[in-house]
Amino acid sequence: MGNSRVSLRWVAQQAGVSPATVSRVSRGSATVSPELRERVLRIIEESGYRPNHLGRALAETRHGALGLVFPGLSGPYFSELLQGFEEEVQESGDSMFLLASHSHSETDTRVIDLAGRVDGLAILAGTVSDAALEQVARQVRLVVMCARERGAHTTVTMDNTTFGALARHLLVEHGYRRLAFVGNPDGSPDVTSRWEAFLGAHREAGVVPPAEPVRVGLQQSDGIIAAQQILDGGQRPDAVMCANDETALGLVLNALGRGLRVPDDLAVTGFDDMDMAAMVRPGLTTVRQPIRELATTTARLLADGEPRVTRHITLPTRLVLRESCGCRPAAAGPSDN
Amino acid sequence: MGNSRVSLRWVAQQAGVSPATVSRVSRGSATVSPELRERVLRIIEESGYRPNHLGRALAETRHGALGLVFPGLSGPYFSELLQGFEEEVQESGDSMFLLASHSHSETDTRVIDLAGRVDGLAILAGTVSDAALEQVARQVRLVVMCARERGAHTTVTMDNTTFGALARHLLVEHGYRRLAFVGNPDGSPDVTSRWEAFLGAHREAGVVPPAEPVRVGLQQSDGIIAAQQILDGGQRPDAVMCANDETALGLVLNALGRGLRVPDDLAVTGFDDMDMAAMVRPGLTTVRQPIRELATTTARLLADGEPRVTRHITLPTRLVLRESCGCRPAAAGPSDN
DNA sequence: TTGTAGGCGTTATCAT
DNA sequence: ATGATAACGCCTACAA
Numbered sequence: 001m002g003n004s005r006v007s008l009r010w011v012a013q014q015a016g017v018s019p020a021t022v023s024r025v026s027r028g029s030a031t032v033s034p035e036l037r038e039r040v041l042r043i044i045e046e047s048g049y050r051p052n053h054l055g056r057a058l059a060e061t062r063h064g065a066l067g068l069v070f071p072g073l074s075g076p077y078f079s080e081l082l083q084g085f086e087e088e089v090q091e092s093g094d095s096m097f098l099l100a101s102h103s104h105s106e107t108d109t110r111v112i113d114l115a116g117r118v119d120g121l122a123i124l125a126g127t128v129s130d131a132a133l134e135q136v137a138r139q140v141r142l143v144v145m146c147a148r149e150r151g152a153h154t155t156v157t158m159d160n161t162t163f164g165a166l167a168r169h170l171l172v173e174h175g176y177r178r179l180a181f182v183g184n185p186d187g188s189p190d191v192t193s194r195w196e197a198f199l200g201a202h203r204e205a206g207v208v209p210p211a212e213p214v215r216v217g218l219q220q221s222d223g224i225i226a227a228q229q230i231l232d233g234g235q236r237p238d239a240v241m242c243a244n245d246e247t248a249l250g251l252v253l254n255a256l257g258r259g260l261r262v263p264d265d266l267a268v269t270g271f272d273d274m275d276m277a278a279m280v281r282p283g284l285t286t287v288r289q290p291i292r293e294l295a296t297t298t299a300r301l302l303a304d305g306e307p308r309v310t311r312h313i314t315l316p317t318r319l320v321l322r323e324s325c326g327c328r329p330a331a332a333g334p335s336d337n
Numbered sequence: 338m339g340n341s342r343v344s345l346r347w348v349a350q351q352a353g354v355s356p357a358t359v360s361r362v363s364r365g366s367a368t369v370s371p372e373l374r375e376r377v378l379r380i381i382e383e384s385g386y387r388p389n390h391l392g393r394a395l396a397e398t399r400h401g402a403l404g405l406v407f408p409g410l411s412g413p414y415f416s417e418l419l420q421g422f423e424e425e426v427q428e429s430g431d432s433m434f435l436l437a438s439h440s441h442s443e444t445d446t447r448v449i450d451l452a453g454r455v456d457g458l459a460i461l462a463g464t465v466s467d468a469a470l471e472q473v474a475r476q477v478r479l480v481v482m483c484a485r486e487r488g489a490h491t492t493v494t495m496d497n498t499t500f501g502a503l504a505r506h507l508l509v510e511h512g513y514r515r516l517a518f519v520g521n522p523d524g525s526p527d528v529t530s531r532w533e534a535f536l537g538a539h540r541e542a543g544v545v546p547p548a549e550p551v552r553v554g555l556q557q558s559d560g561i562i563a564a565q566q567i568l569d570g571g572q573r574p575d576a577v578m579c580a581n582d583e584t585a586l587g588l589v590l591n592a593l594g595r596g597l598r599v600p601d602d603l604a605v606t607g608f609d610d611m612d613m614a615a616m617v618r619p620g621l622t623t624v625r626q627p628i629r630e631l632a633t634t635t636a637r638l639l640a641d642g643e644p645r646v647t648r649h650i651t652l653p654t655r656l657v658l659r660e661s662c663g664c665r666p667a668a669a670g671p672s673d674n
Numbered sequence: 675t676t677g678t679a680g681g682c683g684t685t686a687t688c689a690t
Numbered sequence: 691a692t693g694a695t696a697a698c699g700c701c702t703a704c705a706a
Contacts (some may be wrong), residue, residue, distance in 0.1 A: 019694095023686090036691085063391070075416070099433070117432060257619075275556070344698095356678095373675085391698080391699070393700055393701075
């Protein structure tokens with residue numbers, strides 16, 4: 001019944017055996033006679049004994065837990081990341097600590113503290129200082145996600161160059177001349193890379209890019225804010241490239257609300273290829289990135305990876321051309337959708 | 338530098354004091370002479386000593402961690418929940434375990450296991466079996482969120498009756514006669530309550546409700562699916578009440594895409610009052626519920642609450658009338674927004 | 675004020 | 691196959 005105070009030792013006494021035997025039984029160790037095993041299992045069953053995690057962890061010097069650290073952002077991106085990570089953590093029978101960084105200042109110390117409670121830590125690049133990363137790496141396994149540089153720590157990263165390919169598509173194939181970029185390059189390493197790819201594509205194409213990005217966050221509501229900034233102003237661009245699908249959707253929603261047509265009056269693109277991108281009309285042109293795989297790969301590295309070898313993994317992304325960029329609708333019934 | 342192998346005992350030897358003294362210093366206990374304190378602190382500093390969490394926790398029989406358990410859903414609702422909980426957990430210097438239930442079957446055992454690693458557990462109603470809840474409650478503090486009944490466990494709940502008030506508003510003030518309900522009453526206790534409130538309002542008003550809800554999930558993409566089901570069919574309703582803002586937004590997006598006008602051709606309402614609700618046009622009529630407060634209240638109860646007294650807290654919600662239900666736009670400049 | 679010793683609940687290494 | 695016994699790293703009476 002109540003298992004509050006039953007300890008291994010107590011079970012041992014009840015069964016008239018040594019603590020060691022109970023430990024063996026409790027863990028399914030083979031070296032115990034069927035007779036004793038039976039006796040011990042009965043007591044365990046009746047008493048509702050469950051081995052104490054702290055005691056076990058202390059003896060095994062292993063926490064049985066991994067940690068995930070990221071900025072306190074919302075949206076499908078993080079949901080996906082979280083679920084992927086958790087799924088993989090469960091697979092190996094571990095538990096998952098979550099640390100969402102709000103106040104950037106306190107995060108460093110909290111992360112270092114967290115490092116003392118886990119076997120490995122996954123940290124989204126840009127969330128903590130390099131010094132803190134160093135600290136963490138000395139204590140536990142560390143994987144940095146979405147880092148911009150292949151440093152001394154193991155990293156798992158998305159291929160952001162496809163964003164440049166998308167920019168070229170708009171510039172070259174569609175011949176757009178005035179593009180806008182929605183996203184804050186200082187906000188996250190990924191956005192930095194995308195802004196640079198955006199700039200690079202312009203350079204190649206010999207088109208002069210906007211002087212500044214439209215600096216907003218990554219939520220859908222930020223897309224609306226961006227829309228207001230872009231569409232209330234004077235001359236509106238031919239196309240706007242958003243740093244992710246969320247903001248693109250917000251932007252489309254607002255544009256539609258104004259009676260603008262997408263892509264005729266304004267082309268819009270995103271990044272992620274989340275569910276909504278395919279369901280909205282016009283279909284959202286975007287770049288597909290395997291967020292879940294990012295998470296599972298990271299978790300697996302943390303659980304299985306050689307502790308001392310640093311690896312660098314880049315996950316592939318790919319262009320997904322739909323209608324919002326100005327491409328013709330793909331085959332399929334013309335009506336419904 | 339490296340602090341991998343420095344233990345309290347080691348520090349004690351280096352400083353030429355007893356382990357007890359180091360322990361006292363390490364925890365800021367007052368009963369130690371300035372001289373020794375200084376000496377010990379120096380060694381701690383130099384060696385980068387950090388007390389081992391497992392050792393400390395085992396000795397204090399306290400994990401310094403709380404757990405949050407919910408179904409693996411995405412969307413702003415859970416982001417908010419998560420952040421609120423985490424914020425409060427940090428406040429008390431604890432850490433946060435997260436358990437997202439994917440396969441409903443395994444969840445029970447995982448939750449019970451998790452109960453052995455925390456001082457308290459917050460569980461969203463409907464995620465685990467009652468038997469598991471019972472088990473958990475015997476081991477640690479437990480708060481059930483959004484439960485439909487005030488049972489033996491402490492609960493924190495939202496007032497879902499306001500959904501009925503909203504239904505009355507549509508039925509009585511606007512005189513709509515054909516309403517639709519979007520959401521799966523079997524999916525979560527909250528949706529169950531809202532569907533019942535929906536039915537209740539119809540009964541009161543003497544209007545015959547739809548035989549069945551439009552059973553979809555709670556994501557934005559589900560709103561699109563619902564829209565297809567509702568709008569592709571024969572006679573379309575006057576108004577559709579969605580179980581949350583996400584689906585309402587998806588529905589609006591699709592309706593707009595078809596060239597329908599909201600609310601003229603179709604009124605739409607949501608639940609939550611998330612950021613987007615106020616930013617979209619037409620503004621989304623909805624019910625505001627304090628999700629963050631739900632989370633912080635729960636966490637605080639877990640951290641501070643009397644272990645043995647079960648409380649039942651209901652958080653207030655309130656009607657937010659905007660334009661999507663057919664109400665006139667509130668005061669303010671008529672143009673931009 | 676400081677140190678000693680026992681305990682927190684397991685696991686693991688030895689003997690037996 | 692089983693059982694002492696010593697870790698694991700820390701806290702905390704109790705004693706000095």
